[in-house]
Amino acid sequence: MLGLEFPPISELVEWKSFGPGGLNKVGLIYVVSALLTIAFFMTAVAKGRKQRVPTGVAAIAESSVDFVRNQIIMQTMGTEGMVYLPLLATMFFFIFFSNIFEIIPGVQFPANARIAMPIVLALLVWLIFNVAGIVKQGPIQYFKGILFPPGVPKALYLLVTPIELVSTLLVRPLSLSVRLFANMLAGHLILATFAVLSAALFSASISIVVMPFSFLLLVFLMGFEILVSFLQAFIFTILAAVYIGGAVHPEH
């Protein structure tokens, strides 16, 4: 036996609803992070109009939009992808805010550890890159580009076409949503495990020697989870940009 009570996973991720329409903690976090994203950019715009040199919120917003433009769009789509800058910037901040609640004391739950919103976002990206590809290339050319990639010997199409069909239209949204969801769930479980272990060591008298180390590891993992929640928002956004870029600019 483990020797200590570890909470079952349903207690770690399921919350009672308290509001209208079954609103619970997860839904509330999503509402708050959507409002935070809106407020962040609205304040930045309102302040940036008045100031010649942006300070405070406006400076952070400007450098983060610059980050999305230089690190995400320019690397994957080039200047033509600037149309998608508002979509990708808001998507990045929405995912980042709902992830970062993982380490905020008193909340300590990454809303993306429930799979509903990652699936919705992944389906949104799926819809956008398909529609963008069909509008840009025309439906026949677009699906021909997906199913029969150029530069492949004719006989190999027997093998390549089913693989491309499954990987482009089915696995892409699935892996996009599962990646975000599973990373946040794993981070939440790790933090819960080390918190339970630290609490158990607090009560045992003999282990007072090792207690500081387990607590320090918990603090270190908190810092690591900040990195993970930033990285997952970045990866989700950059993969969305790669998929849209691939649909708009086919391989030749």
Added chain:
Amino acid sequence: MSALRLLAEQDPGELVEGLTAVGRGIVYGGAAIGPGIGIGIVVGNAITAMARQPESAGVVRTTMFLGIAFTEALALFGFVLSFIISG
């Protein structure tokens, strides 16, 4: 033989519960082997590229994260599957 008799005397519910736990462990452990090696290869080669050409570090870093994301997805499928499995 005595081990088999012990198994036969077990309550079937307990047996299923125990074997489910073993199966969950095997699923996640097995799913983590390949991506572990894969991420090692991706990051190792990215470091080599950055060391040889420090001026291209930005592009290499972006591509490295993409490669990690694609490789890691398989381990995460295993992680999710290990929760889905139930006795």
